[in-house]
Amino acid sequence: MRIGPYGFEEYIEKVTSFHGSLAPGLLAGGIMVDIAQANLPQGELYDVICESRQCLPDAVQILTPCTIGNGWLRIVDTSRYAVIFFNKYTGAGVRVHLDAARLADWPALRAWFLKETPKKDQNRDRIIDEFRRAGTSIYGIDKVTVKPEFISSSPKKTSAVGICPGCGEAYRLQHGPCCPACQGKGPY
């Protein structure tokens, strides 16, 4: 089994190096990216939405040109393990999700995905083996059209920049007369 341009083991090595550990979600994520790309029209520019923050975005960042910092990857957290690849102008795209209903034959995968077993009691080698053997059979694929407000990942890019009268730092003036942090929305 291959994932993206990599052999299975090579992908594991690559994604583990980036992510810091081999979380099972990275395997699901890699296979989901492949399914999505195989079902997209060739030659179009696409953006990606991850519906989960956990692991999945790292598979996307390793396997596609889309990163969180270049704006082609966004996270819209619906708490579901799904990824959407969509035309960045029209929003037309493909959504792939890990389908709990297709896990009956894969007990280790099911126990991991539905958190039926505490993490410490999960057998990671068995989970990896089941991912490899299950191949693409445990994922659902649907055509979707992304809502306009989620298309165009970075409308702020063209916004004018000024100096915040509160903190003296540069910010995009579209946020108002002072920066979001000085409006009380900062993290510290």
Added chain:
Amino acid sequence: MRIGPYGFEEYIEKVTSFHGSLAPGLLAGGIMVDIAQANLPQGELYDVICESRQCLPDAVQILTPCTIGNGWLRIVDTSRYAVIFFNKYTGAGVRVHLDAARLADWPALRAWFLKETPKKDQNRDRIIDEFRRAGTSIYGIDKVTVKPEFISSSPKKTSAVGICPGCGEAYRLQHGPCCPACQGKGPY
């Protein structure tokens, strides 16, 4: 000049490969990560917050173990070009920002950062050269304590998982009786 474990040119190559292009913000980001790490207590476990979505998160992901998918990197968008490295238990940390007030001697940097010049008229080689020559002199550094609600990047990890009665997909039950997408918060 070195950035992280890389020579300047080597860093440019590495981060450009990941990000897809050499945005000037990646250079600022790399230097900011180095400043933050040099000012942290050694041996502590830290998380990172980027106050901007643009470019900066990719510098963090290339230079640190913190990624968007492993939860050690979060984006709290205040529209300011700043990064916070903080103790993941106490919130005590270091904030580094690109300081507009220190750019008087660096006209190309200033024109890029404050968007005084349209992108098409910016001279990227000159911007890169000014970044290299300015070194660490154009950044502000402050001790901060991250608010408790921004510490502990992924409290959801322990939440129970169930099947959404709306879409049939797995989701974390803490979100309510159906998943966020079926509550109208989905991207398609």
